[in-house]
Amino acid sequence: MSTFSGLNTAWTGMSAARRSLETAGQNIANVGVEGYTRQRVETASAAGVSTIGRLSGPSSAGHGVSVTGIARLADAQLDERARGTAAISAQTGAISAGLSTLESSLREPGSAGLSAALNDFWAGWQDVANQPGEPAPAAVVIARGTALAQQLGALHGEFTQQWDTQHQGLRAEVAEVNALAERVGTLNAQIRSATASGADSGAMLDQRTQLTARLAELTGATVRAQPDGTTDVLLSGTPLVAGTSARTLELAGGSRLQDAAAPQLRWSHRAADDAGSTLSLESGALGARLALLAPAEPDGTGGALAQASSTLDAIAVELATQVNAVQAAGVSTAGTPGGPFFSLDPARAAASLTVRARGAEDLAAATPGQGALDGSNAARLAQLGELAAGPDAIWAGLVVTTGTAVRHAAQSAVNTSLAHVAALEQQQAQAGVSLDEENIALLTHQHAYQGAARVLTAVDQMLDTLINRTGVVGR
Template sequence: MAGSFGSISTALSGLRYNQVLLDVAGNNISNADTDGYVRRRVVGSSVSSAAPALWSRYDGHGEGVSVGEVRRMVDPLLDARVRREHGMLSYLQTTSTVLSRVEEGIGEPGANGVHAAMLDFRNAWQDLATNPGGAAARQQVLGRAETLAQALRVQVSNIAGEEADQQVHLTSLVSEVNTAATDLAALNRSILVTEANGTDAGTLRDRRDQLALRLSELTGATTTVRPDGQFDVSVAGASLVSADVASTFAIDPAATYGGAVGAVTTLLTTTLPAYRAGLDAVAADLANAVNSQHALGFDANGNPGGTFFTFDPAVGAASLQVAITDPNLVAASSLGGTARNGDNADALSRVGTYSDAYQKLVNGFGTQVAAVGRQTANQAALTGSLDTAWEQQAGVNLDEETVTMLTAQRAYEAAARLLTTLDEVLDTLINRTGIVGR
């Protein structure tokens, strides 16, 4: 053996090593519920014997154990996939939430929706066609027309309100991206300096991983790891973080983003404007068809029909208004002078394709909402399975930590017992050798 004093060093290394095991296990247990915490594992390294001098012999078998490293239990490939799938999930969830809210505001099918108002408007013309001289029937036409125009204006207002909300949301997201990028660049620098000084930077790395994940959720960012361990982050092919330098993020209309930012920009530039344009087209068809047919008829005074709806193409459906306030000006008859019939009212009940156009618009939007909902559910399942895999890899298992703690405790006790035994051996050697028989 290496000698009694060498054995003391070996036993002492066991005490120190198992103390680190206990400390790390305790830290893991303490952070079991901490978001983003990656469990640590102590990697031991056997201490080899020193090389003997020339012409000398050494019959030892090692000189104990040392802490090789305290390793964070991460899988870089799994981390990259988790970030990618979380970015896609964030995109779909943001889109689904907004579209569902818009669909709720559309209110179709429903008694108070635009489609119901269109049916009531056509039915009012039918009632007037059967009773062209009835004042109540004329007033009903105007009332139903105002209800329809208002229903379209409300829908357009809801879309405009959602667009305004999403503009504010986008501004907030851009600000969050810039804050996260600045913090991540600072952590790159701190980790490099901390580890160069020989200090563990595990906590800093945990925080950096969380920021990288958040940037993926916000923008669909891609993170790459440098040989020195620093993170580089790019968004839509443009550098956002390079080592300890963070660029200022701003929306580029030509870029295609992922994550929440990508969802909001798509909603603002494509989805919501397309639906609003569809409503404008429906309102234009309604106004043009009714006005054209109304001009062919005659009112209660025998005069040609005037403009029924006012509509400004530059403004769209928000400008739709009923132009007539006097029921006697409703041109229900196809005959002028003193003769009266309800033929023009009957024609007005069937004129235009606005009902079909609106139904097609709403059905298309509903199909889009349902499709995004299904995609979101599928993506959530995929992301959830990856989160489970990450938790198994990097999360704290209390049962496993308890076993580690008990193992370290017993090993510590054994090393302490070895020290006690060596102390007794040395006491015998130093204090008792040569005194027998005195």
Template sequence: MSTFSGLNAATTALWANRRGLDVTGQNIANVNTEGYSRQRVDLQAIGGSAVPAFFSTGSGIGQGVNADDVMRIRDVFLEGRGHTEHANLTQLVAETDSYELIEQAFREPGNTGIQKMLSEVWSGWQDVANNPDDSAARGQVLKRMETLAGGLHFSQQQLGGQWAQTRENLAVLVDDVNAAAENIATLNVAIQRATQSGLPANDLADQRDVLAMQLADQVGASVRHGKDGVLDVSVGGMSLVSGGSATKFEVAGTIDPDQTAGDPLRVVTAVGDFNVRVGGTAGGQLNALNAIVPSYRGQLDTIASSLATAMNTAHGEGYDLTGATGGALFGTADGSPITAANITVMITDPDRIAASGVAGAGNLDRANADRIAQLAHTAGIDEGYRKMIVELGVQSAVSQRNFDIQSSITTTVDAARESVAGVNLDEELTNMLSYQQAYAAAGRMVTAIDEALDVLINRTGLVGR
């Protein structure tokens, strides 16, 4: 190596190690930046010419070091695993939250739940059986039935409100998905142009990966890396982002929680109306909208209808204080089928309570009131309600357990991703000292070459003849 070529090698060393210090400083500055991937300078030796030429010689040692490329440390496999596990976790979060809200709507166990109201109704009828001539006993059983009807109304309204809120949240989420997809498409174009021009695009790629993880959380998106740094995104096999273009999604389906069987909620493409098989939060919300909440609304309607049928039938077999056959205890204001949302107590006059099992005006027989009180054990209304609540508790517990397991899995995967892409300050300090010493050594080499050239040029030669 000639003296001047050595000076060139030392210059490239200064440049490479200064670039290494710059990259290390960037890593340290972004140690707490969400989505930032640590970077490393790709040092490559510049070799000497391998092609011989006339009147030229070379030592074969090389021409220094090249530090033009800065690598972004990222494990593609772990990123894909992270997308999958995050999608599973957020879906379970949405489903678990739905079960918790349903439990709140029923308020069981407690003094304000429907089970307590049912018990008070049966107790009220037993009081009528014990004191058929007491107008207060007759009046209180009417009030307790009204309270029970109000409890059914409240629980059904709570479930309906939960359904409507979840549907609105799904629509907002889909809008966010469309915005994120547009941003990824824009970043794809910028990254592709930078890559083709030989410019760094690591920070843009970090921004894009944050958006990709957001889409995985929201709709269970998966990614595929393409040419020139382009990232394609798909959801359930349906393309969401392809290069610089993005597909828009929208929510379709009924706005009535009782019509989900005929027109279920779904996510579709804005153009073509193709169904999209979503996961993540959207998948959990769709499961709540189409299965979980409607199921309990239907069961509550069945309980209300069974209650009305059993009590109306039993009441019709007795006689009130006027001697008339007992009329319907429960019905609806407009004559429509009885549901938990519209069940109404139809009798307002305590004298119309058909407590007697024997016809005749003023008869104080209590046989029919006692028969109605025994419906607590024979009609299966309480048993059906308790079965529904037990089923709810089991499903909620299973969902919570699955959520806990998935949380542990996701945490493990995130830790593995962070160990690869995250910034370790101890490692960066080691790198900083390494680049610092190498920079000082290259500077010392420049000084040594400068001194050698000074001796060669200014202090050698023949003394006068």
């Protein structure tokens, strides 16, 4: 190694230290930026030139240091774990929120719940039994029946509104997924070009990581890296993003609570009759909404909102059927046969339940042949609330089922949220910026720069002595 090569060795050390200082400064400047992945300068020793033959010199120490690149300190496995836990956490959180809203609509236990309205209604019939033919207790039981019918209709309206809100949220999230997929495809093209030209693509990689994390949160998507720097985004094994091209989803199926068909996600590029056009999601916020919006099933395993609405219809039908049947078996104080107390449309039972009775003459309080002041038939009406399969029992079953589901969903949401937080902490421990570490790096690289500069000064002084002072003895 010649003396002049020492200048190059010192210069490479200064250059590497400067790049490292700039990178540490970049990390510190972005410490509060969401999604930023810290960077580190990668260096390698520049080996000395090897020579062979009779004129070869002694082994040299090397030619300094070379900067081989700037690495993003991200971990693919930690990123994948963060995406997976985000999908499950979003799913359980959305289900818990939906069920909690449903439970709050039931208003149980409390005086505003349907149980209290049913109890008041049956108690009104007991008053009619004690005072058959009297207008005051008759007016009370009719008013309580009307309030009960209105409360059933109001509950049905709340369930319908909640279903519509979930459906609107699903539609908005499908549009968001399509926009995110398009953006990921664009970033793939930009990253591939930057990688091929050797340009820095760190900021674009950070953006793509954030976008794919959001896609995973919405749909449970998985990511597959490609050798050219692009990533594919898969939904249930089918590419949503493949290289620079992105596919789109569309919402099909039922759009109302009353529709028998379930809302479905479809691939817009496939025909509706294609067996593979429908997309099934097992996790993510969209998967949760699809589960909440599913139609009711006879075995009670359908969507929570449709199942609750179906139960309200069953309560209305059972209430009208049982009360009208006992009414038909009795007579009024005037001896006329009892007519229907309730009427409804079977296609929309809870929403259409109304009271037909208008006064004491419409109430069949007596048993035929027992006299005008008999109230035994009204007493039988008062006992309908105790039936094992009556309206009260059906309502109690809905309240218990909903409460159990809410508790289970809330616990699942807490557990999955803790798992997601733990995954994010591990991800940030690897990719996040630590001010302490970066300050230490600044001091380290500053001293390295000063050391290399000192070497440069020493070599400069050696060359000055060699060039300007050698051979001047005796002059």
